[in-house]
Amino acid sequence: MHYFIGDLGHLFVIASFVTSLISAFAYWKANSAGVETKEQWLGNARVAFYVHSIAVVGVIVSLFVIIYQHYFEYHYAYSHSSLHLPGEYMISCFWEGQEGSFLLWIFWQAVIGLFLIRTQRNWEAPVMVVFGLVQAFLASMILGVVIPFLNIKLGSSPFILLRDAIDDPIFSLQPDFIPKDGSGLNPLLQNYWMVIHPPTLFLGFALTLVPFAFCMAGLWQKKYSEWIKPALPWALVAGAVLGLGILMGGYWAYETLNFGGYWNWDPVENAVYVPWLVLIASIHTMIIYKNSETALKSSIILNIAVFVLILYSTFLTRSGILGDASVHSFTDLGLSGQLLIYLLFFTVVAIILATIRWKEIPSSDKEASIYSKEFWIFLGATTLCLMGFQVLLPTSIPVYNSLIEVFGGESNLAPPADQIGFYSKFQLWFGVLVALISGTGQFFWWKRMEKKS
Amino acid sequence: MKKSHIIAVVVIAACIGLIVATAGDASTYVSFNQAYQMASNGNNNQIHVVGDLKKDAAGTIVGIEKSSDNLSFSFILIDEEQKEQKVYYNEPMPPDFARSEKVVVIGGYQNNAFVANKILLKCPSKYQEEKINASI
Numbered sequence: 001m002h003y004f005i006g007d008l009g010h011l012f013v014i015a016s017f018v019t020s021l022i023s024a025f026a027y028w029k030a031n032s033a034g035v036e037t038k039e040q041w042l043g044n045a046r047v048a049f050y051v052h053s054i055a056v057v058g059v060i061v062s063l064f065v066i067i068y069q070h071y072f073e074y075h076y077a078y079s080h081s082s083l084h085l086p087g088e089y090m091i092s093c094f095w096e097g098q099e100g101s102f103l104l105w106i107f108w109q110a111v112i113g114l115f116l117i118r119t120q121r122n123w124e125a126p127v128m129v130v131f132g133l134v135q136a137f138l139a140s141m142i143l144g145v146v147i148p149f150l151n152i153k154l155g156s157s158p159f160i161l162l163r164d165a166i167d168d169p170i171f172s173l174q175p176d177f178i179p180k181d182g183s184g185l186n187p188l189l190q191n192y193w194m195v196i197h198p199p200t201l202f203l204g205f206a207l208t209l210v211p212f213a214f215c216m217a218g219l220w221q222k223k224y225s226e227w228i229k230p231a232l233p234w235a236l237v238a239g240a241v242l243g244l245g246i247l248m249g250g251y252w253a254y255e256t257l258n259f260g261g262y263w264n265w266d267p268v269e270n271a272v273y274v275p276w277l278v279l280i281a282s283i284h285t286m287i288i289y290k291n292s293e294t295a296l297k298s299s300i301i302l303n304i305a306v307f308v309l310i311l312y313s314t315f316l317t318r319s320g321i322l323g324d325a326s327v328h329s330f331t332d333l334g335l336s337g338q339l340l341i342y343l344l345f346f347t348v349v350a351i352i353l354a355t356i357r358w359k360e361i362p363s364s365d366k367e368a369s370i371y372s373k374e375f376w377i378f379l380g381a382t383t384l385c386l387m388g389f390q391v392l393l394p395t396s397i398p399v400y401n402s403l404i405e406v407f408g409g410e411s412n413l414a415p416p417a418d419q420i421g422f423y424s425k426f427q428l429w430f431g432v433l434v435a436l437i438s439g440t441g442q443f444f445w446w447k448r449m450e451k452k453s
Numbered sequence: 454m455k456k457s458h459i460i461a462v463v464v465i466a467a468c469i470g471l472i473v474a475t476a477g478d479a480s481t482y483v484s485f486n487q488a489y490q491m492a493s494n495g496n497n498n499q500i501h502v503v504g505d506l507k508k509d510a511a512g513t514i515v516g517i518e519k520s521s522d523n524l525s526f527s528f529i530l531i532d533e534e535q536k537e538q539k540v541y542y543n544e545p546m547p548p549d550f551a552r553s554e555k556v557v558v559i560g561g562y563q564n565n566a567f568v569a570n571k572i573l574l575k576c577p578s579k580y581q582e583e584k585i586n587a588s589i
Contacts (some may be wrong), residue, residue, distance in 0.1 A: 385519070412481045413480075417499030417571075
């Protein structure tokens, strides 16, 4: 039995959770502190975030050692790996489970956070408060700690032993029993796309946090328009990376699941397609703002919507709520409550902050002319949002059922039986509309037309 | 009327239209009895039925019949009202079918036989992170 590595990993998990909270708190204090103490708080906050990043790397290394050394006394190694698994798939077992994919997400956000600390001195304190809070929420998902007195289990640790995870009679006869071999990686996941699709997708997820964090920082610090400039490049990178990640996922499904197409309109696919659409729309409104000082309010709303939708998609795929509707959502690890709190926390905070500041946000009363590029770009962004709304409505059907049940009702609504036919019916025409509007927008972009009276 | 108001009205109208269309195209989760009644009332909508595969006392799955060319198969599903129903599926048996705990069939009654167009499988332990899909 190799207890040490698991205990070490668990210690790193707890350390990463605590340090992310400390870092968020210290950055918060740095925002409100006077000139003389500000530097001190900033210094403390940075150290906390550095320690947090080291702890995250520590968790990853510990978990990888467990998988690579075939320590099958650990549930994670037993249920995701086996002795004869080729090396590259050992990497994909790392993120096959929910805990590993959370780790991947935390890792990317830590990397981006370190980068922001280096490059964005003016924005560091408020932006990193948001980062610290998000990291704390994500780290709590893999904490695996039971809160005393309340008896609530917080998170699901990847370092639990097999005997604690699975109730098998052999463990009462022989507590030190170690299986000879693991149960192996799902054959569907033994595909090279599974080695590169999750890291790309989660990098995209992590990147969407940056524009949101800048938007929140801008509202909070009353720098209503300055946040657009640093946020826009990040939004562009996020759009590209998330889009690439989604495409890779489609290609994987095409190769292994015999869908007969790249896109099956499965709820899990839809859940990440919607935030991507809104992200692209938000990039467009931000570009309008940079050029013509209009559409600031829509940029703020869309930036908040993107992040909330990312959290919603996380909730949909990981809470088990899609159980009877999707082919490849994760099973419930008992995290639904925690995921819901994560979703609601940022939704409520963002909406409250935006509402308080709403009146102060500068907006222009002048109407965009039909002959201006801004008008067409804005129309395009609106169409993208409608496209997202159309997909979101039926994808959320299992959520409506659960909500109705919470209030004592009963609902047996199911997603449309012919998914591909149903979604194509709408998305096809939206696609045509987007093509026409982008064409018109390009025309006005390059050639400014004046309305002749 | 300002242009922005016109756009807002069009957007709101589109949203309402989408909600109505979604409500109209949504399917339902029903039991086999309800599905049979719907079919006999001339309602040919595709519906979802959730159920378990029939097992004998030893826990092995019984009732799976493959066609002679292995290109289609049928199985017995027990729905939540404990009604047993033979389900026909015009595709080869998905590789992990016999391992699944719970099955969702999407289809409907045709001439007193339940024909599935799509099957969603939920597999235990080994496949806990993934469900395997088989669809036409």
